[in-house]
Amino acid sequence: MSESFNWHEAATKKWDQNVSFWSEKSRSMWSQGSRAGIIPFIKHYIPEGSQIADIGCGDGYGAYLLSEAGYHVTGVDISPKMIEHAKRMNGERLNFTQGDLADLPFAEDTYDGLMAINSLEWTEDPKGALEELRRVLKPGGRLCIAILGPTAGPRQNSYRRLYGEDVICNTMMPWEFEQLAGENGWKIVDGYGVFKEGVSEEDIEGLPKPLKQALTFLWVFIVEKQ
Template identity: 85%
Template structure:
């Protein structure tokens, strides 16, 4: 990566430019696509009424659905344009603020629960970002993280790094994230569940060992607990 490259500025510009595209795609992802199971999964681990933040909220639709599910939610995104779009949504338990995952604008031990869906891959330092999520989570609080699987198309955003080009995507394998979380002091790591592409016979895949399931996944969802 070149010395003059500013990841923060490049990422902000990219997501500012993608507001329309992302907002059109987001609703279908949350209603019937790869993210449809995430909020039901969260409800199994984080009690209704908990104070939560959606970190990397994008257009805010996921944060809105969290609030509709009974949580008090703050949506956070790096992109001012995304937050401007998200603020069009209304809810008694819903607010939005612009912020960087690498340096969140919250005090320590603020939230009962956090949701970070495909946001760690878009940070320059995923390890540091995970530590920042841990900082703002209360002891015993839980963090739902979704990581792109090996079969996910968006992983191509990191490919050009092999040519020495500047990129803003830091893809990792689901099992690499799991190791990162363990080494970062997280306890009670749930293997969660995988989302697979059309054509995959899930009844067959579910019988495979966990890491082999992750190798075939489009998305893998984890639940972590702050010890």
């Protein structure tokens, strides 16, 4: 990236501008789209009643669903306007705060669990951001993290890097995250794929995990702090 490029300012501006667009999409994504299986997946691995932070909470709808599932939830997002919207929609029963994934406004070992859905790819330093997630999670705590698969349309946000332009979207693949996590103090507990439209169960049956991940729109992990 160029010396004059400020990733934090660029990312904040992008998500401030996307509040209306994102809030229109969010409910359907969580109820019947690519994120519909995430809350049930979390319930299988993180006990009800746990303190969970939703990192990159956007409009707050995912945090609301976590709360409905019996968790004590704090939502965090880099965009002040996203946080304003989340507070307006859900603020009476949930906590929301503005913060950067690279420098979370929480003490060490604060949370029993974390949720970070398509957040890590939008950081300047994914390894450093993953270390920050680990810092605020209690020992043995679990993180549900979703990484965009190689077929996901939002990956187009990183395309202009090929022209030497500054971008705020990294191109991390699910298998790269898995290796990064394993090398930096995390245990992979489980995961599942959300596949691109047109991929059937018959298509993927018997394929090794890397090939399954290659067909995904999204791969959702549960990882545990070691």
